[in-house]
Amino acid sequence: MVTVNGEQISGSAEPRTLLTDFLRDELRLTGTHVGCEHGVCGACTVIIDGFATRSCLMFAVQADGSEIQTIEGLASAEGEMHPLQKLFAKHRALQCGFCTPGMLMTAIDLVQSSKKLSEEDIRIGMSAALCRCTGYEGIVNAVSEYAEQLQDEEASNVG
Amino acid sequence: MLDEPLRQSGGYIGQSVPRREDRNLLLGKGQFVADIQLPGMLHVAFARSPLAHATIGTVDVDSALAINGVHFAASGSDVCAELPPINGMQVVTPQGWRDRVDTDILIPDQPLVPEDRVRYVGEAYAMVAADSRYIAEDALEQIEVEFEPLPPLPDAESALKDDAVLVHEQLGRNVAALLHTRKGDGADAMESCPHRLSRRFVHHRYAAMPMETRGVVAEYDGRTDTLTVWSSTQVVHWVRREISTALEMPEERIRCVAPDVGGGFGGKGHVYPEDILVAWLAKKLRRPIKWVEDRHEHILNAAHSRDNIYDVEIGFDDRGKIHVVTSSFIVDSGAYTPVGAGIAGNSIAHMLGPYDIPHYETDCKVVLTNRTPNAPYRGAGRPEVGFAMERAVDIVANHLDLDPAVVRFRNMIPPEAMPYDVGLTYRDGVPMVYDSGDYPEALRRALDALGGLEVIRKRQKDAWANGKYLGLGLGCYVEGTGVGPFEGATIKIDSTGKIMVATGACPQGQGHETVFAQFAADMWHVPIEDVYVTVADTADITLGYGTIASRSTVTASGAIKIASDKIQEKALTIAANMLEVGEADLEMRDAGVGVVGIPDMHVTWREIACAAKPGWDNQRPIGVDAGLEATSYYEPPTVTWAYAANAALVWIDTDTGKLEIEKYVEVHDAGVLVNPGLADGQVKGGLVQGLGGALLEELAYDEQGQLLTGSFADYLMPTASDVPPIEVLHMETPSPLNVFGVKGLGEGGAIAPPVVIANAVCDALRPFKAELNSTPVRWQDIAAITENADRQQNMRADQEA
Numbered sequence: 001m002v003t004v005n006g007e008q009i010s011g012s013a014e015p016r017t018l019l020t021d022f023l024r025d026e027l028r029l030t031g032t033h034v035g036c037e038h039g040v041c042g043a044c045t046v047i048i049d050g051f052a053t054r055s056c057l058m059f060a061v062q063a064d065g066s067e068i069q070t071i072e073g074l075a076s077a078e079g080e081m082h083p084l085q086k087l088f089a090k091h092r093a094l095q096c097g098f099c100t101p102g103m104l105m106t107a108i109d110l111v112q113s114s115k116k117l118s119e120e121d122i123r124i125g126m127s128a129a130l131c132r133c134t135g136y137e138g139i140v141n142a143v144s145e146y147a148e149q150l151q152d153e154e155a156s157n158v159g
Numbered sequence: 160m161l162d163e164p165l166r167q168s169g170g171y172i173g174q175s176v177p178r179r180e181d182r183n184l185l186l187g188k189g190q191f192v193a194d195i196q197l198p199g200m201l202h203v204a205f206a207r208s209p210l211a212h213a214t215i216g217t218v219d220v221d222s223a224l225a226i227n228g229v230h231f232a233a234s235g236s237d238v239c240a241e242l243p244p245i246n247g248m249q250v251v252t253p254q255g256w257r258d259r260v261d262t263d264i265l266i267p268d269q270p271l272v273p274e275d276r277v278r279y280v281g282e283a284y285a286m287v288a289a290d291s292r293y294i295a296e297d298a299l300e301q302i303e304v305e306f307e308p309l310p311p312l313p314d315a316e317s318a319l320k321d322d323a324v325l326v327h328e329q330l331g332r333n334v335a336a337l338l339h340t341r342k343g344d345g346a347d348a349m350e351s352c353p354h355r356l357s358r359r360f361v362h363h364r365y366a367a368m369p370m371e372t373r374g375v376v377a378e379y380d381g382r383t384d385t386l387t388v389w390s391s392t393q394v395v396h397w398v399r400r401e402i403s404t405a406l407e408m409p410e411e412r413i414r415c416v417a418p419d420v421g422g423g424f425g426g427k428g429h430v431y432p433e434d435i436l437v438a439w440l441a442k443k444l445r446r447p448i449k450w451v452e453d454r455h456e457h458i459l460n461a462a463h464s465r466d467n468i469y470d471v472e473i474g475f476d477d478r479g480k481i482h483v484v485t486s487s488f489i490v491d492s493g494a495y496t497p498v499g500a501g502i503a504g505n506s507i508a509h510m511l512g513p514y515d516i517p518h519y520e521t522d523c524k525v526v527l528t529n530r531t532p533n534a535p536y537r538g539a540g541r542p543e544v545g546f547a548m549e550r551a552v553d554i555v556a557n558h559l560d561l562d563p564a565v566v567r568f569r570n571m572i573p574p575e576a577m578p579y580d581v582g583l584t585y586r587d588g589v590p591m592v593y594d595s596g597d598y599p600e601a602l603r604r605a606l607d608a609l610g611g612l613e614v615i616r617k618r619q620k621d622a623w624a625n626g627k628y629l630g631l632g633l634g635c636y637v638e639g640t641g642v643g644p645f646e647g648a649t650i651k652i653d654s655t656g657k658i659m660v661a662t663g664a665c666p667q668g669q670g671h672e673t674v675f676a677q678f679a680a681d682m683w684h685v686p687i688e689d690v691y692v693t694v695a696d697t698a699d700i701t702l703g704y705g706t707i708a709s710r711s712t713v714t715a716s717g718a719i720k721i722a723s724d725k726i727q728e729k730a731l732t733i734a735a736n737m738l739e740v741g742e743a744d745l746e747m748r749d750a751g752v753g754v755v756g757i758p759d760m761h762v763t764w765r766e767i768a769c770a771a772k773p774g775w776d777n778q779r780p781i782g783v784d785a786g787l788e789a790t791s792y793y794e795p796p797t798v799t800w801a802y803a804a805n806a807a808l809v810w811i812d813t814d815t816g817k818l819e820i821e822k823y824v825e826v827h828d829a830g831v832l833v834n835p836g837l838a839d840g841q842v843k844g845g846l847v848q849g850l851g852g853a854l855l856e857e858l859a860y861d862e863q864g865q866l867l868t869g870s871f872a873d874y875l876m877p878t879a880s881d882v883p884p885i886e887v888l889h890m891e892t893p894s895p896l897n898v899f900g901v902k903g904l905g906e907g908g909a910i911a912p913p914v915v916i917a918n919a920v921c922d923a924l925r926p927f928k929a930e931l932n933s934t935p936v937r938w939q940d941i942a943a944i945t946e947n948a949d950r951q952q953n954m955r956a957d958q959e960a
């Protein structure tokens with residue numbers, strides 16, 4: 001039993017089935033991509049119990065009982081994009097879009113788990129995922145602006 | 160009226176229009192080949208050679224077939240019995256080029272799965288199809304094969320030895336192509352030069368490495384005898400043609416689609432055996448077939464690139480004016496050479512770059528070895544030759560104790576010399592004429608973006624005085640873009656009045672759907688939302704060429720224009736009939752056609768499309784045939800010449816060899832920018848790839864021909880934290896060769912970084928009289944330079960003592 005994007009799902013998987021393959025082939029959540037299957041590229045990143053995790057380095061059975069968020073769960077049910085998705089478009093943070101789901105999930109975790117992020121923090125944090133197309137400028141700018149937005153929100157909540 | 164200025168104010172061309180591609184991709188709803196799942200689909204896996212060179216003995220697939228869930232297994236001889244090899248000589252060169260370049264070309268055919276011999280580590284020798292990829296890979300382990308090792312040829316120099324074994328015996332040599340050309344007096348001009356220098360330059364092997372590996376899905380429909388093939392490719396029409404040839408099916412019965420493609424950069428720019436094998440198996444087994452490369456397979460088996468050795472001699476005078484350049488270079492093409500001598504042809508054409516050099520002679524050998532096949536990757540011969548030439552220019556400057564920037568200015572073609580006849584022939588067979596640009600201005604702007612030459616040199620002196628090392632690296636290039644032979648476009652105005660555009664382009668992230676919509680919206684005076692663009696689908700256009708070689712913006716826009724002109728001419732005739740005025744009084748405006756000066760007299764494209772329909776009560780004048788659609792092919796007169804100046808400031812830590820890029824600038828000119836935001840992204844993305852090649856990425860082989868860097872743990876790709884501050888500045892000198900003034904720009908960024916970094920290191924270490932003439936630029940090499948210098952100094956000190 002796992003919760004995927006808020007929905008409880010029970011299924012069975014062979015012991016050797018990777019979580020990536022389970023998400024993609026069984027649940028047909030193909031937004032999670034496979035770029036290397038050996039834990040380097042980050043294309044397969046999903047959020048498991050709050051942490052960005054490489055789904056290619058886990059067996060599906062290891063995810064039993066956990067809560068998984070994939071790219072498909074980022075926008076609202078009505079299709080309204082998440083603020084970070086909008087910022088990716090605004091800053092031209094994608095070209096081919098293959099790395100994009102993994103980038104977004106990596107960034108969400110990064111921004112949520114740190115209070116204040118310098119550009120360098122963002123560059124180091126985002127180096128968990130590879131993009132071959134953009135040269136990263138747009139990605140870094142999008143994540144920076146998102147981090148600022150969250151901070152402003154927090155500040156105004158406090159104020 | 161049809162000739163009004165094409166870049167209207169308020170139009171879409173020139174605007175950073177947001178991409179229509181983004182939404183799906185951001186939502187995780189893109190559709191890449193690996194995402195396609197069809198009922199009853201089988202999964203293919205390939206057994207790949209662990210040896211670089213070996214004779215294949217028996218291949219026994221029986222125990223693989225015995226595994227539950229395995230439906231098919233075949234050895235190379237099984238495949239060769241049914242399918243011909245990919246013809247090596249299919250990439251034709253035009254007569255005009257052969258007239259000017261001496262060629263001796265013998266490109267070997269590539270068997271889809273070889274039966275007698277494997278020629279590189281990673282070449283397939285058997286294949287299986289099973290219910291899942293997991294089972295297919297289990298089955299591979301059961302295949303029994305006997306290999307008789309042959310002496311491996313791990314690099315080009317060993318393949319050129321007299322006693323070297325032959326990679327392809329039927330060719331009688333290990334050379335796939337010999338090319339030679341000259342201009343002016345060629346090497347003879349060397350005699351009269353006051354100064355001559357010779358050097359060897361090596362550009363190592365690295366690759367396109369898109370984040371999405373290759374993949375193919377195919378489905379056969381027995382009722383209609385049609386095949387649909389989804390391939391992660393840059394060239395759907397080429398893939399279709401090869402499948403048609405191999406399966407002896409009419410091209411029109413095969414539909415090839417490149418759905419969302421996760422990057423290509425040249426690595427997906429030609430047909431591969433798997434494209435054909437998967438299609439064949441779908442037809443043979445009457446079940447959908449899928450093959451998706453894993454990363455290790457991709458690194459072993461998808462085309463590599465670069466891997467050149469240049470021997471250059473350069474003759475110049477006291478002022479640093481270069482009179483003659485000669486070069487003799489070899490390209491390690493690996494075991495096959497899927498795009499013929501294309502890379503070498505590019506190198507030959509691009510050596511002289513932005514400089515006015517009267518005499519030139521070059522010869523090249525494209526050498527067959529036991530490495531992975533070599534095919535174009537972003538830049539395709541230009542980064543390699545640029546490395547040799549731009550290093551040589553710096554070496555000339557050092558020799559004369561002149562500033563490398565000054566030597567460049569002294570040799571550059573001035574803007575008033577445009578158009579400039581180079582005196583060579585491009586690989587499209589047309590004499591090379593640089594069409595437009597201001598090369599010195601680009602270099603000036605690049606230097607200014609780093610503070611200006613004087614300030615840079617002052618900072619450098621101060622650094623040296625403090626025992627620190629700061630270097631300026633320069634790299635200039637020109638780039639033939641938008642190469643023919645053609646691109647196609649089909650335009651249809653359907654009865655809703657929407658503009659349907661289909662082209663033969665096959666994007667992999669460039670944003671063509673957006674860019675082509677910008678063109679069409681301006682041509683048709685409609686809101687961009689009224690334009691529907693399809694790309695990369697052979698069902699939508701009969702002939703296409705594909706997206707390689709920085710060509711699509713130039714060539715597809717030309718095709719869209721010709722097709723639009725054709726339809727618009729007819730539409731105006733019909734509109735004149737509807738409005739009962741003369742055509743001369745009409746103009747295109749507001750999503751239709753109106754009478755000049757009379758706002759109310761206007762018909763929309765929708766109304767015109769309905770009027771143009773066949774059938775009763777149509778409103779076509781007599782003699783005008785029905786329908787508003789056209790397919791046209793644009794055959795560009797020749798290439799447009801983009802160019803750039805690159806400059807970087809680099810700090811070297813002489814204790815550790817560590818290198819830090821303070822800032823990297825590229826001033827780039829690709830003519831009119833249709834979508835400046837996207838253009839900027841193309842150049843920056845290319846730059847980072849170039850930096851990866853310069854500093855991190857390497858496909859290293861040992862002397863047995865084993866690839867040593869077969870995973871992302873060894874093949875290092877640039878990450879966000881590896882990227883230095885980058886500034887890209889755009890100049891926009893229109894090309895006179897097309898109505899939009901555009902030039903191509905997909906590859907540019909990747910060309911200069913390797914030489915810029917090497918030049919910067921050498922410039923920083925000038926006190927050590929350092930030369931670094933090979934890539935990648937390694938910290939070990941940098942540290943060695945300073946260590947050697949220390950050692951020599953100690954020795955001198957000892958001697959003096």
Ligand code: FES
Pocket residue numbers: 033034035036037038039040041042043044045054055056057
């Ligand atoms: S696919 Fe998981 S890290 Fe690359």
Ligand code: FES
Pocket residue numbers: 093094095096097098099100130131132133134370421422668
């Ligand atoms: S957008 Fe193509 S890999 Fe990132």
